[in-house]
Amino acid sequence: MTRRHLLQEGQSYTFRSYFEMPYEADEILAELGYGLLKTRMELPRSDRNLERLPELRQRIDEFLLQVSLSSETARRETLVAPTLLEVARYLLLCPF
Secondary structure, X not given: OOOOOOOOOXXXXXXXHHHHOOOOHHHHHHHOOOOOOOOOOOOOOOOOOOOOHHHXXXXXXXXHHXXXXXXXHHHHXXXXXXXXXXXXXXXXXXXX
């Protein structure tokens, strides 16, 4: 079976044009000879007591199993919005 080509030979693509394509990121990367590995990042840690962090992590982990993150809207609503709302909550409760 012949593999379909997503990219047109001789066509110039911008970074943005890849995001406008109707294909998943792993399909585009495969076309370019690369793969996609989804893994948890370890970011710098805080000594503050973030009591709701485990629940946020659990919600995001559950969402990631159900949502394709190929669109900006999906990323924003699944990952960014819940995280920023929690950050805002901590900042409102934090005495400076």
